[in-house]
Amino acid sequence: xxxxxxxxxxxxxxxxxxxxxxxxxxxxxxxxxxxxxxxxxxxxxxxxxxxxxxxxxxxxxxxxxxxxxxxxxxxxxxxxxxxxxxxxxxxxxxxxxxxxxxxxxxxxxxxxxxxxxxxxxxxxxxxxxxxxxxxxxxxxxxxxxxxxxxxxxxxxxxxxxxxxxxxxxxxxxxxxxxxxxxxxxxxxxxxxxxxxxxxxxxxxxxx
Amino acid sequence: xxxxxxxxxxxxxxxxxxxxxxxxxxxxxxxxxxxxxxxxxxxxxxxxxxxxxxxxxxxxxxxxxxxxxxxxxxxxxxxxxxxxxxxxxxxxxxxxxxxxxxxxxxxxxxxxxxxxxx
Numbered sequence: 001x002x003x004x005x006x007x008x009x010x011x012x013x014x015x016x017x018x019x020x021x022x023x024x025x026x027x028x029x030x031x032x033x034x035x036x037x038x039x040x041x042x043x044x045x046x047x048x049x050x051x052x053x054x055x056x057x058x059x060x061x062x063x064x065x066x067x068x069x070x071x072x073x074x075x076x077x078x079x080x081x082x083x084x085x086x087x088x089x090x091x092x093x094x095x096x097x098x099x100x101x102x103x104x105x106x107x108x109x110x111x112x113x114x115x116x117x118x119x120x121x122x123x124x125x126x127x128x129x130x131x132x133x134x135x136x137x138x139x140x141x142x143x144x145x146x147x148x149x150x151x152x153x154x155x156x157x158x159x160x161x162x163x164x165x166x167x168x169x170x171x172x173x174x175x176x177x178x179x180x181x182x183x184x185x186x187x188x189x190x191x192x193x194x195x196x197x198x199x200x201x202x203x204x205x206x207x
Numbered sequence: 208x209x210x211x212x213x214x215x216x217x218x219x220x221x222x223x224x225x226x227x228x229x230x231x232x233x234x235x236x237x238x239x240x241x242x243x244x245x246x247x248x249x250x251x252x253x254x255x256x257x258x259x260x261x262x263x264x265x266x267x268x269x270x271x272x273x274x275x276x277x278x279x280x281x282x283x284x285x286x287x288x289x290x291x292x293x294x295x296x297x298x299x300x301x302x303x304x305x306x307x308x309x310x311x312x313x314x315x316x317x318x319x320x321x322x323x324x325x
Contacts, residue, residue, distance in 0.1 A: 037243055067225045083254065
């Protein structure tokens with residue numbers, strides 16, 4: 001009996017130790033019935049997929065950031081395979097070209113990756129309605145972006161929000177690069193949850 | 208402050224999933240619940256370019272004048288929601304699943320508490 005109790009206690013201890021080494025996923029997605037915009041009384045809501053079911057197993061973004069999913073990585077890794085076109089005749093256009101936007105004041109410069117954007121969007125989504133396709137031809141600033149123009153047309157609404165300053169402002173002034181189009185290869189970024197601003201490293205990283 | 212508090216009491220707090228869009232230009236005045244369009248759900252299956260380039264959805268909440276007759280005619284949502292690619296328009300309540308009284312617009316975009324240092 002005592003032996004059994006001992007064994008049970010040991011098992012319990014092992015389970016606790018294992019649970020302690022597994023970092024707990026802090027991300028929470030509300031059930032549709034509680035999200036404030038779905039009518040919990042509506043007959044359709046029980047048929048719909050819950051966000052948690054779709055998003056939990058995808059590469060993570062930080063807790064509370066957008067959909068809490070690294071969408072670009074999910075696409076690159078083939079975790080999701082969204083379709084490119086409905087019509088066969090539609091030309092699927094992609095471009096791999098990084099552009100550095102240098103007029104960022106004291107903030108690190110912005111490196112805009114065409115590849116990550118054209119994996120999702122067509123050229124015509126931005127050119128020429130939102131951006132003139134000419135380096136230096138877009139007098140944007142953070143005020144108009146926060147008001148929903150230029151990058152803010154999507155970022156802050158659908159794509160990762162504007163709280164993530166250094167996901168765009170990633171080119172330190174100590175890096176000797178010129179503004180405008182950059183030679184290949186384009187920069188490959190770490191998963192977003194591993195991107196740490198070097199100046200914060202001394203303070204224990206991003207968290 | 209009091210106004211905000213009373214407003215919250217009246218409608219209940221909103222914590223929609225980031226980028227959910229409520230369409231209520233016509234729905235409620237026609238006796239239907241508002242439509243909730245979940246970007247997250249569609250993104251896992253369809254790239255942005257399909258709706259925003261091939262289908263002609265403007266990338267600005269409120270700038271798409273979508274009527275049910277258009278959808279039934281195979282325009283906008285009806286390109287896929289035709290019983291062929293996605294469920295047909297017979298399943299009214301799956302799209303018309305929003306809380307009555309909600310204004311049109313994009314939701315969830317102010318609900319972010321990321322790790323950034325401002």
